[in-house]
Amino acid sequence: MTSRRFGEFQRGLGSAENILAARLRALEQAGVLHGGPAPDGGPHREFVLTDEGRAVFPVTVVLRRWGGEQRFTLGERPLPAAGPPDRQPAGPGEGRSAAS
Incomplete structure (x- = not known):
């Protein structure tokens, strides 16, 4: 870690x-x-x-991605998604429900 x-x-x-x-x-x-x-x-x-932090991390990645999609307009540059060094950030659509 x-x-x-x-x-x-x-x-x-x-x-x-x-x-x-x-x-x-x-x-x-x-x-x-x-x-x-x-x-x-x-x-x-x-x-x-911590273990709790690692458990909640994927949720924060998805929320950050969603927030970036909702907040930024054409020409604005969102912050890069951070990820643990041993994994890639979640891909588009990962963690979303089928209703999204």
Whole structure:
């Protein structure tokens, strides 16, 4: 399982430090992420998905894709879908019900 540092999240999301820190804390408190000291003993923290986080991840990928399809208009560029390093993001239509 791959861990991510705060700076990696910030570069990928472009969020302000205070907003990102608050969101990461909330995800830790919700049991979705686990944050801990870096294995190399550095001053930064590394974050990894918990079992609960891995279980909910496919749902968030589908919701993000749906949101991108609904929100962006011609000429706007949606954010790239993120996926775990060992899997590709869900393909178009994956996770949708037959009624969609």
